[in-house]
Amino acid sequence: MAETRESASKETVRKEEEEEAEDQSFEELGLDARLLRALLKKGIEKPTPIQRVAIPLILEGKDVVARAKTGSGKTFAYLLPLLQKLFTANADRKKLAPNAFVLVPSRELCQQVYKEVLSLIELCRVQLKVVQLNGNMLVNDLRAALAGPPDVLISTPACIAKCLSSDVLKAASINQSLETLVLDEADLLLSYGYESDIKAFTPHVPRSCQCLLMSATSSADVDKLKKLILHNPFILTLPEVGNHKDEVIPKNVQQFWISCPASDKLLYTLALLKLELVQKKVLIFTNTIDMSFRLKLFLEKFGIRSAVLNPELPQNSRLHILEEFNAGLFDYLIATDLSQSKEKDEETKESNVGSRKSRKHAKIKLDSEFGVVRGIDFKNVYTVINLEMPQSLAGYVHRIGRTGRAYSSGASVSLVSPDEMDTLEEIRSFIGDDESKGTNSIVEFPLTKNAVESLRYRAEDVGKSVTKVAVRESRAQDLRNEILNSEKLKAHFETNPRDLDLLKHDKVLSKNAPPPHLRNVPDYLLDKTTKEAREMVKLARDAMGNNNRRRGSKRKLRKDGDPLKAIAAVGSRRRHKDRKTGASNSNNSGAKHKRKKNDI
Numbered sequence: 001m002a003e004t005r006e007s008a009s010k011e012t013v014r015k016e017e018e019e020e021a022e023d024q025s026f027e028e029l030g031l032d033a034r035l036l037r038a039l040l041k042k043g044i045e046k047p048t049p050i051q052r053v054a055i056p057l058i059l060e061g062k063d064v065v066a067r068a069k070t071g072s073g074k075t076f077a078y079l080l081p082l083l084q085k086l087f088t089a090n091a092d093r094k095k096l097a098p099n100a101f102v103l104v105p106s107r108e109l110c111q112q113v114y115k116e117v118l119s120l121i122e123l124c125r126v127q128l129k130v131v132q133l134n135g136n137m138l139v140n141d142l143r144a145a146l147a148g149p150p151d152v153l154i155s156t157p158a159c160i161a162k163c164l165s166s167d168v169l170k171a172a173s174i175n176q177s178l179e180t181l182v183l184d185e186a187d188l189l190l191s192y193g194y195e196s197d198i199k200a201f202t203p204h205v206p207r208s209c210q211c212l213l214m215s216a217t218s219s220a221d222v223d224k225l226k227k228l229i230l231h232n233p234f235i236l237t238l239p240e241v242g243n244h245k246d247e248v249i250p251k252n253v254q255q256f257w258i259s260c261p262a263s264d265k266l267l268y269t270l271a272l273l274k275l276e277l278v279q280k281k282v283l284i285f286t287n288t289i290d291m292s293f294r295l296k297l298f299l300e301k302f303g304i305r306s307a308v309l310n311p312e313l314p315q316n317s318r319l320h321i322l323e324e325f326n327a328g329l330f331d332y333l334i335a336t337d338l339s340q341s342k343e344k345d346e347e348t349k350e351s352n353v354g355s356r357k358s359r360k361h362a363k364i365k366l367d368s369e370f371g372v373v374r375g376i377d378f379k380n381v382y383t384v385i386n387l388e389m390p391q392s393l394a395g396y397v398h399r400i401g402r403t404g405r406a407y408s409s410g411a412s413v414s415l416v417s418p419d420e421m422d423t424l425e426e427i428r429s430f431i432g433d434d435e436s437k438g439t440n441s442i443v444e445f446p447l448t449k450n451a452v453e454s455l456r457y458r459a460e461d462v463g464k465s466v467t468k469v470a471v472r473e474s475r476a477q478d479l480r481n482e483i484l485n486s487e488k489l490k491a492h493f494e495t496n497p498r499d500l501d502l503l504k505h506d507k508v509l510s511k512n513a514p515p516p517h518l519r520n521v522p523d524y525l526l527d528k529t530t531k532e533a534r535e536m537v538k539l540a541r542d543a544m545g546n547n548n549r550r551r552g553s554k555r556k557l558r559k560d561g562d563p564l565k566a567i568a569a570v571g572s573r574r575r576h577k578d579r580k581t582g583a584s585n586s587n588n589s590g591a592k593h594k595r596k597k598n599d600i
């Protein structure tokens with residue numbers, strides 16, 4: 001009895017401590033006033049759990065291995081203290097190389113982190129120089145970028161290795177100047193093939209350098225990196241870390257699955273989108289580039305416009321696609337996740353062979369530094385659809401982590417064919433499927449047979465017209481357009497960001513406009529359950545203020561030019577209005593995002 005009372009009071013104390021921690025502010029973490037102001041301007045009010053624990057430790061100068069689920073705010077967890085350290089660095093000390101290196105596994109992540117740092121610096125009104133490098137840059141460009149040298153360098157490990165081997169960065173200079181080293185998405189760095197690059201660089205990291213490892217999952221690779229890089233004896237693993245599923249998969253993502261034959265996947269995706277059974281914005285993952293174009297062409301015939309993001313595209317195009325999607329210019333993005341697919345291996349093999357062939361005959365190379373699936377912060381994605389299943393649990397975790405970022409909610413729907421049941425079983429045995437426990441679970445999506453069958457006839461008809469040849473041609477045409485645009489418009493967009501809209505990436509590929517009978521689904525085709533589900537999604541969208549976002553942002557575009565700025569302006573005006581009326585923007589959205597499973 002006494003024991004029960006004791007454990008009950010311990011539990012109460014623990015809960016109180018947790019609540020106290022949840023109320024903690026950025027200020028209490030010891031952040032500089034300039035950073036606090038910048039966060040406020042960004043509408044970021046309170047730290048996430050990983051930020052609460054990591055920031056004070058990093059400010060104390062400790063090495064940190066931070067493992068926290070996708071979308072938990074790891075970037076600010078290291079960027080804020082890193083910048084604070086640079087604010088107070090000794091300006092008189094002559095440095096020969098950047099003070100801080102942030103290494104990430106893909107160019108997309110380089111760009112994302114770079115933008116985040118720039119925006120913080122701008123808002124803090126401090127003079128710090130930041131550069132991002134990528135493996136495609138010429139040695140002279142690398143040298144120019146590193147002249148100075150900058151305070152922060154953001155790069156993939158491959159590019160650092162290139163700088164070292166071409167003497168653009170000298171080992172002795174790194175040893176003299178490097179004070180902070182961050183390995184972001186550390187669980188991916190080795191699997192992306194950067195082991196030898198990291199090994200070439202680590203001997204030059206000085207013992208005094210503070211090393212930070214950020215990772216979404218734990219793996220042997222993270223342990224390997226930890227042993228390779230961390231010198232400092234204070235290696236701290238955060239209390240949040242453990243092996244439990246809840247720490248890996250965000251709780252705020254409702255996970256669904258649908259059993260369907262592989263040949264019906266386009267039909268099921270059409271049903272989800274056309275009948276508006278899932279909430280926008282939607283990110284759809286496929287395992288091959290051809291499947292991405294097949295889906296795009298197929299959806300186009302039904303008047304659903306989407307953009308395709310794949311490693312074959314020039315980097316500028318990929319960045320524009322991400323920017324546009326994040327700015328809300330379109331609602332459906334099809335992303336090819338080649339991270340574990342055969343296509344990647346084959347293409348890589350072929351491109352290696354191709355390097356020996358004449359340039360004329362060489363195949364288009366896939367970008368080995370492409371990694372859009374993991375770590376990229378797609379903004380306001382509500383639904384992730386796995387049109388094809390990833391081949392591993394880790395792939396699944398990273399994909400669904402593109403929604404439910406920070407304090408927002410989301411949903412994922414996985415279309416599972418009989419061949420993919422093993423992956424589903426692996427996922428289920430990891431996360432469990434006991435809904436009643438209130439923890440993570442993956443449940444069947446309430447899609448009625450009628451809803452699918454109502455579209456089958458049209459879908460099969462249209463599916464036949466999306467032939468292999470049509471897919472191949474569209475893929476080639478898209479690539480040609482993008483290369484042309486990318487080269488021609490790169491400089492132009494730098495000086496005329498408002499023209500970004502010209503490069504809309506959800507352009508229609510087929511020549512004929514979709515006929516009205518495919519564009520609109522007649523009411524009589526929908527059964528009662530589907531109508532109800534659709535109404536629920538609509539209500540939820542209204543509650544979240546998402547309706548007609550597309551039209552709204554277009555209007556804004558014409559008026560204010562730059563889509564990114566236009567949207568930011570709307571946001572800040574709304575915040576201003578909310579302040580006037582006493583409403584808090586982020587708290588409201590948090591409350592509005594809380595929905596029941598049946599709402600989908």
Ligand SMILES: Nc1ncnc2c1ncn2[C@@H]1O[C@H](COP(=O)(O)OP(=O)(O)OP(=O)(O)O)[C@@H](O)[C@H]1O
Nearest residue numbers: 046047048070071072073074075216375377405406
């Ligand atoms: N304290 C916060 N409050 C609200 N939003 C936040 C906060 N910190 C970060 N965010 C936002 O949450 C989103 C996810 O953050 P971030 O990209 O750092 O996650 P992550 O943990 O690195 O995820 P992943 O492992 O998938 O890369 C970003 O849009 C970021 O701006």
